[in-house]
Amino acid sequence: MTPESTLRADIVEVGRRMYNRGYTASNDGNISVRLGADRLLMTPKSVCKGFMTPDMMCITDLDGKKLQGDRDPSSEMLMHLEVYRQRADVQAVVHAHPPTATGFAVAGIPLDRAVLAEVLTTLGSIPIAEYATPSTSELPEAVRKYIKAHDGMLLANHGALTVGTDLYSAYYKMETIEHFANISLVARMLGRENLISRDEVLRLQGLRGTYGIKAPAPICATDDGANADPADCQVVQAPSSGGARLVADVIRRNSDGAGSNDEAEIRLTYRELSQLIEDAIRSLR
Ligand SMILES: [Zn+2]
Secondary structure, three states: OOOHHHHHHHHHHHHHHHHHOOOOOOOOOEEEEEOOOOEEEEOEOOOOHHHOOHHHOEEEEOOOOEEEOOOOEOOOHHHHHHHHHHOOOOOEEEEEOOHHHHHHHHHOOOEOEOOOHHHHHHOOOEOEEOOOOOOOOHHHHHHHHHHOOOOEEEEOOOEEEEEEOOHHHHHHHHHHHHHHHHHHHHHHHHOOEOOOOHHHHHHHHHHHHHHOOOOOOOEEEEOOOOOOOOOOOEEEEOOOOOOOOOEOOOOOOOOOOOOOOOOOOOOOOHHHHHHHHHHHHHHHO
């Protein structure tokens, strides 16, 4: 078991990295680790995560009662407690507001498309937990739906949450989410997102065992996420046939290679089409 002094120093280091990378501003974000079977070591409320010292941390029990520390525990303690309650395997919880991932959380766009092999083998999919008022008991309720099957999720209009079997693995998942969000944003700005086929997604899932990756749930690869429960599996959008795309080029070129807008064909997912219709109806009112 890792000594308490090492865990305190690790929390300070992870907080510094999060702040330096712009994942948190001001006093945002919070970090906790298990300290034995029935205690947690946690960042205190109202401190900048970039300038913490090991003596600032709080120790609480699994009900959130403070056992030690000059400061009060994190304002998001209830969310952390809920994760430890639901996941006996989790040793550490990290919460931050990385800007690109949080942009996806604000736009209501989950990071659940089969795009990057590494993300599929590690996190699988990154859903969005419904909006809840920060620091209230609503937030743990929103997280509960997804935490059994996911090691990382976005929090609608708020930020992101990751968990791991140690603090660094939880923190690296936060890095992976922000990195994935940045890549997804660039691909979408370029106007094309080629998706990995369903067969390949299942092959990648098979590699988890080879790499010793312990995912909390299997991947459910579907065309649109229908008929898959995010409480039981990691829902990923992946086309059933190889090379197919759920999100095609915005303009499909004519056979002579010219991209005439008059002749252009636009292909949309069902969700995008529904959104367009909704927007059109709203503008008529
Ligand atoms: Zn937050």
